[in-house]
Structures are given as structure tokens and as C-alpha cells.
Amino acid sequence: MLLLPLLAIGQESTEYGVFETANITPNPAQVTQFEKGLAEHNKKYHGEGPYGVRVYWIANGPNTGSYHWSMGPFPWSSLDNRPAQKDGHDNDWNKNVAPYTTEGSGAQSYWRSHPELSxxxxxxxxxxxxxxxxxxxxxxxxxxxxxxxxxxxxxxxxxxxxxxxxxxxxxxxxxxxxxxxxxxxxxxxxxxxxxxxxxxxxxxxxxxxxxxxxxxxxxxxxxxxxxxxWIYRPDLSGISGDVKVAPSK
CATH class of the missing domain: 3.30.70.100 (Alpha-Beta Plaits)
Structure with missing residues (x-):
């Protein structure tokens, strides 16, 4: 899910920060091709703003070896303008990432951030x-x-x-x-x-x-x-792991 913890939304807005996430499992015989396609896709289409993506490698449990893809945080309203087919986004994913994943991989979830409890x-x-x-x-x-x-x-x-x-x-x-x-x-x-x-x-x-x-x-x-x-993979992500939460001095 992840993972910038805080989202700067106007004080008068009732919207809140959400992350779109997916666990993606590559074909074991095609990990190199998968990583190459994922890295290029994220850096091209998810390198800034609410559509910025971080990727993590899962190191234990039933999902060991899968990659956790996390976009956000963003307000729900921003999804109406996300990268799509007209931008070449969907075609790039379908051509350079999806063919190297296992069947049933990539089910998405949406997670709400709670900064007041964090x-x-x-x-x-x-x-x-x-x-x-x-x-x-x-x-x-x-x-x-x-x-x-x-x-x-x-x-x-x-x-x-x-x-x-x-x-x-x-x-x-x-x-x-x-x-x-x-x-x-x-x-x-x-x-x-x-x-x-x-x-x-x-x-x-x-x-x-x-x-x-x-x-x-x-x-x-x-x-x-x-x-x-989870282990952060900066080489596969569209944005860095830097999180700015403290007020500037």
C-alpha cells in the first residue's frame, strides 16, 4: 500500500489520501524481462504527482518473490485523470509488463491513509x-x-x-x-x-x-x-523513497 504516509490536500477539502496497490508475481523464468519492463513503465508514466509509484519486493510469507506496486497517495477525484490508453499507458503495460507475470497476478486494492493514527x-x-x-x-x-x-x-x-x-x-x-x-x-x-x-x-x-x-x-x-x-526497490520505482513530513525550518 504505499507508501507516502501523508497527503497534502486543501484544508477545506473533504477528500483524503488513498493508495492503489497490487501484488504482482512475475514468471520465474522471465524476472529479468519483467523488471526491465516494470522499471521503464513506472519511470515513464508514474514518476511524479499523485500517480507516482513505489515498488517493493516481498521477502516472506505466501507472497515471497512477488512485487508490491503502490501508487499514491491521491484523492479519489484524481483517478479521473490518471494515465490511460490515450497516453499509451495501457498499451505499454500490456506489452512490456503483463506478458511476464503469472496468471491471476495483479489484483488491486485501495487503502486509506490515517495520519491522525500514525x-x-x-x-x-x-x-x-x-x-x-x-x-x-x-x-x-x-x-x-x-x-x-x-x-x-x-x-x-x-x-x-x-x-x-x-x-x-x-x-x-x-x-x-x-x-x-x-x-x-x-x-x-x-x-x-x-x-x-x-x-x-x-x-x-x-x-x-x-x-x-x-x-x-x-x-x-x-x-x-x-x-x-517489504524491501523498497528504487530501481523499479517511478519516485524516490524520500518522505517529507516534518515542517520546513
Whole structure:
């Protein structure tokens, strides 16, 4: 999904930032051709503005070896002017990218960014991401987001330099089970083995035993989840990994 965390939309606008994403799996025997076509396509048609694209390589789980293609963020209204057939966009994709993918590859999703629940305290450059997908139980969306808000407050107070983003699936399905994405941005793989002491930090703010209650509440509103590690591929992307979120001085 991804992944600029914030979108500058006029204050009077009611629109919000959305990402169009797709997991694309290349034919194992044609990865070189696939990467070449994908890189040239993105740099030609998705190199700026709301149609800018970043590409990530998925390093674990059932989608290992697939590429996560993410365009945005953009307001919904901008889709009316996206690159299309008249610009040569569709023909280029169909000729230089699609032939090198596996059958059924590329199903799209749309994810809404929630900057009010995210932590982007400084400018940074995307390198690696840990993406936690959660399946929210039917009728429990509001309860789940209230719990996310509690954790966000803890990170804001106790780990102010941690960078993470919250995204929700605009068209989620019970079959897919991916309603919420929690994305943590990191540089070094050693980060994966570090203890962030979230339980201790949470109880420092909410009292003894509060973390155990949080886990119980979270289990009550979700059906489970899964985690993927994404590695940013600047060579295949249309835009850089630089994210500017801090106010200029």
C-alpha cells in the first residue's frame, strides 16, 4: 500500500489520501524481462504527482518473490485523470509488463491513509517495512480503531522517533481478511530482533495489567493477522523513497 504516509490536500477539502496497490508475481523464468519492463513503465508514466509509484519486493510469507506496486497517495477525484490508453499507458503495460507475470497476478486494492493514527515525526527515506495485516471482525471496526489510537498515544509519548503508518482497506472482503495494515518503517534488519518494550511502555501510561487487557480486547475484535517484510526497490520505482513530513525550518 504505499507508501507516502501523508497527503497534502486543501484544508477545506473533504477528500483524503488513498493508495492503489497490487501484488504482482512475475514468471520465474522471465524476472529479468519483467523488471526491465516494470522499471521503464513506472519511470515513464508514474514518476511524479499523485500517480507516482513505489515498488517493493516481498521477502516472506505466501507472497515471497512477488512485487508490491503502490501508487499514491491521491484523492479519489484524481483517478479521473490518471494515465490511460490515450497516453499509451495501457498499451505499454500490456506489452512490456503483463506478458511476464503469472496468471491471476495483479489484483488491486485501495487503502486509506490515517495520519491522525500514525507516527511520522521526521523526514525519512523508505528502505524496509514490516507490514502487519489484520482481519477485523464484522461490526468491530470502531472498537479496533479505538485500540489503535491507544497504542499510537503510547508510541507518541514513549517512543517518539518510531515511524509507523495506519491504513484501512477501502473495499475489504471477508474472504481476503485484510482490513487494517500497520506499517513500521526501518533501515537495518537488526530492528526486527529488538524488543520495543511496548508492554512496559503501555503499562507505564495505562496501569499495571493494562497490556494484558489490551491483548484480550484486541483478540476480541480481530480474527488474526499476518506479517510481511517489504524491501523498497528504487530501481523499479517511478519516485524516490524520500518522505517529507516534518515542517520546513
Amino acid at each position: 507516527r511520522f515525526p521526521k523526514d525519512f527515506t523508505i528502505k524496509n517495512m514490516s507490514v502487519d495485516y489484520w482481519d477485523i471482525k464484522r461490526g468491530k471496526y470502531e472498537d479496533a480503531m479505538k485500540l489503535v489510537e491507544k497504542v499510537n498515544k503510547v508510541y507518541a509519548a514513549k517512543a517518539p522517533n518510531e515511524i509507523w503508518g495506519i491504513y484501512t482497506n477501502e473495499f475489504s472482503s471477508t474472504k481476503e481478511g485484510r482490513d487494517l495494515a500497520v506499517i513500521s518503517f526501518f533501515d537495518k534488519s537488526a530492528w526486527l530482533g529488538q524488543d520495543n518494550s511496548i508492554a512496559k511502555k503501555y503499562e507505564e501510561m495505562n496501569g499495571a495489567g493494562s497490556w494484558a487487557q489490551f491483548i484480550k480486547d484486541w483478540m476480541d475484535v480481530t480474527n488474526g493477522g499476518e506479517t510481511e517484510i
